[in-house]
Amino acid sequence: MIILLFTLFKYYSSTQVNEVTGEKQHIALSVQDEIAMGLQSAPQMAAEFGGLSSNLNNQAIVKKVGQRIVAYSSAANTPYKFDFHLLADPNTVNAFALPGGQIFITDGLLRRLKTEDQLAGVLGHEAGHVVARHSAEKMAEDQLYQGILNSATIGSGGDMSVAQIGQLVAGSKSMKFGRNQELQSDDLGVRFMIEAGYDPTAMIDVMEILKEASGGRDVPEFQSTHPSPENRVQHIQEAIQKYNRIYQKK
DSSP, X not given: OHHHHHHHHHHHHOEEEOTTTOOEEEOSSOHXXXXXXXXXXXXXXXHTTTXXXXXHHHHHHHXXXXXHHHHXXXXXXXXXXXXXXXXXXXXXXXXXXXXTSEEEEEHHHHTTOOSHHHHHHHHHHHHHHXXXXXXXXXXXXXXXXXXXXXXXXXXXXXXXXXXXXXXXXXXXXXXXXXXXXXXXXXXXXXXXXXXXXXXXXXXXXXXXXXXXXXXXXXXXXXXXXXXXXXXXXXXXXXXXXXXXXXXXXX
16 A cells, blocks of 8 residues: 555656646656656667668758758757657668657668658657657656556565456556557647648658558557557548648637
8 A cells, every 4th residue: 555655646746747738747757867868778779770871861861851840840949959860770660769859760661751741740750759758758657557566466465366457457558558649749740740831641641651561460459559540540630630720820
């Protein structure tokens, strides 16, 4: 009970309002910690994908589009130190963001993109993860569910059936948060694209590219931390309509 109460107090007392989304979040890291963690992790993450690409022209394109997304969108109002990197891996189709603004895209994904707007869609989505502080939010959630699991295990006197139930609950919650965060990043990506003057419908094209790259090997959404491509497309279309209405009024 003491472990459970301490875990709940720690989680719910670490509340901040996100300056871009306006949402209240439970956060485990300060902005400075996020930036430091991202910078420290960046070399190792790059090494796992063959290092940075030696194609200086494509590297410059990725940086140019990324910095335009940041400079002309609400992301510019945050303290994060954004930097965009092209990874050498020609086979992996992926893009990801580290806490604090270090954003990566693989050569394998860049080669599949046909327009600058599509690249902006990928980078805008990843910038959305940073601005929404998803890494710090996820760490706080993981600490919460690990604390609940530990208290359940101890409180049950080591009854593994109780512990296993707690593990399943924690796992299902983690996947739900993951899907919600992906959809929020899609929403923010659309917002950033429109603010920066890119065509947001290109993000729908990116969903088709990712679906093709997966070879149709999608797992059921309830088993995945990512929403299904069809679900994401629907939310992207709704976000485009929403932000077009907002910015047309300005």
